[in-house]
Amino acid sequence: MQKITIFTQPDCPPCEFAKRFLTESGFEYTLKDIKQDKEARDELVNRYQSFSTPTFVINDVIITGFDMDKLKEALNID
Secondary structure, eight states, X not given: OOOEEEXXXXXXXXXXXXXXXXXXXXXXXXXXXXXXXXXHHHIIIIITOXXXXXXXXXXXXXXXXXXXXXXHHHHTOO
């Protein structure tokens, strides 16, 4: 089982696409809303050096932005 975290924020269309893709592909994930959660925002910026959403943490792989090819590779799906 892969550990998936998505850093997201309201009114982020790519975030909605990402959540739909993961749900439809049968993956469970944890959401961290950077607008509602200051600790999540600090973690995104300081730990992962990312300034945009969605940012994915899949096990130890960090993907910034909704890049379908990188997501599929990190999730080992075709």
